[in-house]
Amino acid sequence: MTEKDLPSSSKAQAIAAEVRRRIVDREWRQGDRIPDEAELAVSFGVARATVNKALQLLADEGLLYRKRRAGTHVAVNPARKATLTIPIVREQVEQAGMVYSHRLVAQKTAPLPPEVAARMALAAGSPLIHVRSVHFGDDAPYQFEDRWINPVAAPGVESVDFNRLNPNEWLVRNFPWSRADMNFRAENADATDARMLETRQGTALLVLERTTWNDLGAITSVRLAFRPGYNMVAIP
Amino acid sequence: MTEKDLPSSSKAQAIAAEVRRRIVDREWRQGDRIPDEAELAVSFGVARATVNKALQLLADEGLLYRKRRAGTHVAVNPARKATLTIPIVREQVEQAGMVYSHRLVAQKTAPLPPEVAARMALAAGSPLIHVRSVHFGDDAPYQFEDRWINPVAAPGVESVDFNRLNPNEWLVRNFPWSRADMNFRAENADATDARMLETRQGTALLVLERTTWNDLGAITSVRLAFRPGYNMVAIP
DNA sequence: TCGCAAAATAAGTTTAGACATAGAGTGTTA
DNA sequence: TAACACTCTATGTCTAAACTTATTTTGCGA
Numbered sequence: 001m002t003e004k005d006l007p008s009s010s011k012a013q014a015i016a017a018e019v020r021r022r023i024v025d026r027e028w029r030q031g032d033r034i035p036d037e038a039e040l041a042v043s044f045g046v047a048r049a050t051v052n053k054a055l056q057l058l059a060d061e062g063l064l065y066r067k068r069r070a071g072t073h074v075a076v077n078p079a080r081k082a083t084l085t086i087p088i089v090r091e092q093v094e095q096a097g098m099v100y101s102h103r104l105v106a107q108k109t110a111p112l113p114p115e116v117a118a119r120m121a122l123a124a125g126s127p128l129i130h131v132r133s134v135h136f137g138d139d140a141p142y143q144f145e146d147r148w149i150n151p152v153a154a155p156g157v158e159s160v161d162f163n164r165l166n167p168n169e170w171l172v173r174n175f176p177w178s179r180a181d182m183n184f185r186a187e188n189a190d191a192t193d194a195r196m197l198e199t200r201q202g203t204a205l206l207v208l209e210r211t212t213w214n215d216l217g218a219i220t221s222v223r224l225a226f227r228p229g230y231n232m233v234a235i236p
Numbered sequence: 237m238t239e240k241d242l243p244s245s246s247k248a249q250a251i252a253a254e255v256r257r258r259i260v261d262r263e264w265r266q267g268d269r270i271p272d273e274a275e276l277a278v279s280f281g282v283a284r285a286t287v288n289k290a291l292q293l294l295a296d297e298g299l300l301y302r303k304r305r306a307g308t309h310v311a312v313n314p315a316r317k318a319t320l321t322i323p324i325v326r327e328q329v330e331q332a333g334m335v336y337s338h339r340l341v342a343q344k345t346a347p348l349p350p351e352v353a354a355r356m357a358l359a360a361g362s363p364l365i366h367v368r369s370v371h372f373g374d375d376a377p378y379q380f381e382d383r384w385i386n387p388v389a390a391p392g393v394e395s396v397d398f399n400r401l402n403p404n405e406w407l408v409r410n411f412p413w414s415r416a417d418m419n420f421r422a423e424n425a426d427a428t429d430a431r432m433l434e435t436r437q438g439t440a441l442l443v444l445e446r447t448t449w450n451d452l453g454a455i456t457s458v459r460l461a462f463r464p465g466y467n468m469v470a471i472p
Numbered sequence: 473t474c475g476c477a478a479a480a481t482a483a484g485t486t487t488a489g490a491c492a493t494a495g496a497g498t499g500t501t502a
Numbered sequence: 503t504a505a506c507a508c509t510c511t512a513t514g515t516c517t518a519a520a521c522t523t524a525t526t527t528t529g530c531g532a
Contacts, residue, residue: 077324185466289486
């Protein structure tokens with residue numbers, strides 16, 4: 001067993017691909033312990049660090065389970081991971097070949113409602129900037145955005161005109177976050193959603209809710225309702 | 237500018253954290269070019285490989301943009317990524333502290349409908365195994381699974397009794413995939429969804445659709461409809 | 473037989489050094 | 503001035519060697 005052909009770009013990736021193949025082809029079965037890094041390094045004719053990199057990759061994918069001293073095993077129930085890219089709406093729309101536009105529906109300071117306060121770990125009733133806007137692709141509603149922005153963590157919000165630059169981009173450019181939590185679900189469109197997205201009340205909408213933080217606390221909490229039929233793609 | 241305190245486990249992670257901090261605190265601003273690896277290595281008192289690892293990490297996160305010769309820049313519009321873990325349903329239910337059970341609704345060989353055929357790149361009408369089952373948590377419907385399995389890519393399916401082991405686990409254990417595509421959306425429950433998930437027709441449901449492949453072709457294509465109100469969490 | 477400490481081992485991480493390579497910058501020439 | 507080839511540089515990747523650390527195994531003693 002010496003070096004294989006190198007179909008992929010780097011040696012590490014080639015080794016990862018070969019190990020993946022052995023697993024998929026059931027040469028190495030679920031639960032099996034695979035040869036240790038040193039052995040693989042010899043058999044592939046590379047340094048151990050290179051094998052390590054390859055195996056780390058597969059472990060991140062969830063295909064391998066590694067433990068010190070115990071060795072590397074093929075995962076029994078590979079709970080595979082998928083990556084979601086959350087792009088800037090405008091870029092997403094433009095990439096789909098549509099013309100982007102957005103309409104600011106409301107921008108005002110308002111007392112924070114309790115359920116948003118809970119998500120942001122702030123006191124209910126605190127004065128936050130409440131922004132609602134709709135993003136369009138070729139003049140059809142694409143996404144309805146309902147956002148609360150904390151002027152403490154994002155100083156300067158009060159005096160921004162979100163008609164020019166949409167809140168998403170303004171925040172992304174000016175307030176990188178250090179922590180975020182994000183989740184999504186399906187919701188039946190309420191009256192507002194329906195009006196904003198030009199659809200009927202009750203239509204199933206994919207809703208993404210995200211709260212971001214920096215050292216000063218919660219920056220923003222947003223609810224994004226996508227247009228009916230929107231399909232989110234995840235890459236394994 | 238010498239070494240900082242090392243809050244995290246490894247040096248690479250500590251450096252990544254420090255760089256992240258400088259970006260979040262706007263010491264390094266969007267679009268700025270940051271010092272090159274060699275310089276950072278000196279200022280942090282580590283080897284270049286360690287700095288490289290740290291910066292790679294942040295580039296994967298989408299926070300940095302790196303190009304040969306041009307250097308490393310702070311991303312202008314950081315389209316951040318989030319990771320979804322798609323666990324085995326049973327494990328997910330049990331982790332939530334509920335008792336798992338599942339009910340096989342149907343298991344038969346049937347001609348492949350056109351839209352599924354398209355997803356699997358197979359000829360419509362091919363005989364595939366069609367399995368429908370419901371997963372329960374504490375006797376409440378948790379997920380409705382509608383799955384097509386290709387006996388060519390997954391030999392042995394014909395003779396498996398999915399009453400004992402659910403199709404998801406059987407496949408995961410026996411047919412690791414090499415490629416998958418996955419996407420999700422919101423759908424209004426149709427009559428079948430409603431019956432299976434014990435809800436009303438029209439209820440918004442989070443639907444995940446996934447097709448997996450190995451060398452022999454498409455293994456399986458599945459539509460998972462989650463119980464109403466289900467919340468999917470993504471980790472940044 | 474049980475409990476515990478010591479030894480062994482495999483992964484995890486780092487280092488210094490080397491070479492590869494994309495691609496920005498520069499200078500030459502038509 | 504534009505097209506082209508050349509140079510140079512920052513990242514990308516790999517290596518060999520060492521050290522660290524979690525965990526299993528072993529072996530000793532009660």
